[in-house]
Amino acid sequence: MSEAPAGRVFDVSRGRVDDGPGLRTVVFLKGCPGRCPWCHNPEGVSFAPEIAFDATRCIGCGECVRACPRNARPGGPGRWQLDPPARSDASADWRSGCTACGRCVDACPSRARRLAGRVRQPEELVRELLVDADFFAGTGGGVTFSGGEPLAQPAFLFAAAAGLRRAGVHVAVETAGLFPLRLLDRLTREVDLVLWDLKHVDAARLRRTIGRDLRGPLTGLRRLSAGSTPHEIRVTLVPGFNDGDEDLAAMARWLRDGPRAPQVRLLAFHRMAAAKQAIFGRPYEYAGAAATPPARLAAARDLLEAEGIPVRGGKARAPSPAG
Numbered sequence: 648m649s650e651a652p653a654g655r656v657f658d659v660s661r662g663r664v665d666d667g668p669g670l671r672t673v674v675f676l677k678g679c680p681g682r683c684p685w686c687h688n689p690e691g692v693s694f695a696p697e698i699a700f701d702a703t704r705c706i707g708c709g710e711c712v713r714a715c716p717r718n719a720r721p722g723g724p725g726r727w728q729l730d731p732p733a734r735s736d737a738s739a740d741w742r743s744g745c746t747a748c749g750r751c752v753d754a755c756p757s758r759a760r761r762l763a764g765r766v767r768q769p770e771e772l773v774r775e776l777l778v779d780a781d782f783f784a785g786t787g788g789g790v791t792f793s794g795g796e797p798l799a800q801p802a803f804l805f806a807a808a809a810g811l812r813r814a815g816v817h818v819a820v821e822t823a824g825l826f827p828l829r830l831l832d833r834l835t836r837e838v839d840l841v842l843w844d845l846k847h848v849d850a851a852r853l854r855r856t857i858g859r860d861l862r863g864p865l866t867g868l869r870r871l872s873a874g875s876t877p878h879e880i881r882v883t884l885v886p887g888f889n890d891g892d893e894d895l896a897a898m899a900r901w902l903r904d905g906p907r908a909p910q911v912r913l914l915a916f917h918r919m920a921a922a923k924q925a926i927f928g929r930p931y932e933y934a935g936a937a938a939t940p941p942a943r944l945a946a947a948r949d950l951l952e953a954e955g956i957p958v959r960g961g962k963a964r965a966p967s968p969a970g
């Protein structure tokens with residue numbers, strides 16, 4: 648395992664219950680080839696490290712500016728007294744000079760700044776995760792790798808998964824299938840459970856919306872369903888994208904045509920991502936979108952079940968807690 652490449656991780660979240668069986672730790676890997684405009688984990692999109700800035704925590708002390716080797720502040724040098732950077736972060740122009748070196752993060756006394764995307768070695772990550780091995784064993788839990796798209800860092804992912812499984816820890820991977828299909832066999836061999844995010848079954852619409860050809864993920868899900876690896880299909884209801892009756896009926900027909908009865912979990916769209924997008928200084932196309940009402944979730948479940956698709960869940964999707 649020592650020769651495995653390092654990976655970039657933006658969060659490690661313990662004590663989760665929605666990402667596989669039992670009590671779990673979720674490791675969020677940075678970077679995703681997709682560009683879903685509703686993304687619930689915006690810090691997982693870019694492969695590069697980024698600085699999160701939470702204006703609600705900022706006390707305006709200016710330590711971040713003093714620590715910054717790039718003099719990265721809004722309005723440039725000399726503006727600090729008039730325009731404290733943290734308070735005026737909405738402009739986010741300090742980001743244009745930022746190299747994500749992390750010095751401002753270390754200097755910030757109120758944890759208003761955070762580095763998303765630290766480089767981790769698989770063996771030291773596994774050591775950290777195994778601290779909770781007894782909890783995993785006692786609850787039937789384990790570790791789930793999420794993102795971002797965890798298969799975008801396959802060598803790191805498989806090295807960490809192998810280290811955990813050697814120690815008897817159950818390993819799950821949550822993926823949107825945005826990876827080369829040649830990795831699928833290895834995925835099914837080297838993890839215990841696959842959580843597959845199905846976004847839509849209309850490949851052309853997917854391409855228009857997230858900028859990727861999703862025939863690959865649809866083919867991948869078909870192959871996964873034909874095999875014996877335990878898997879769960881997760882569908883987040885996205886307003887105006889896949890939550891209409893026709894969208895869901897098409898999804899149900901596609902799933903019904905698969906090689907075996909699918910296990911589907913429905914997840915609600917939530918509004919937590921809007922605040923997270925702001926923390927990373929990004930505009931958010933879905934800022935005005937409402938959370939999925941419980942009645943819509945129930946109707947979607949009824950529709951899928953009426954089409955013969957067994958459905959579990961129907962709750963708000965839990966994002967990474969970072970930010």
Ligand code: SF4
Pocket residue numbers: 698711714715716717718719741744745746747748749750751752
């Ligand atoms: S991460 Fe480094 S370059 Fe970026 S604002 Fe902070 S100190 Fe400056």
Ligand code: SF4
Pocket residue numbers: 704705706707708709710711712733754755756757758759760
């Ligand atoms: S160091 Fe932290 S608290 Fe102080 S101004 Fe910068 S972001 Fe705000």
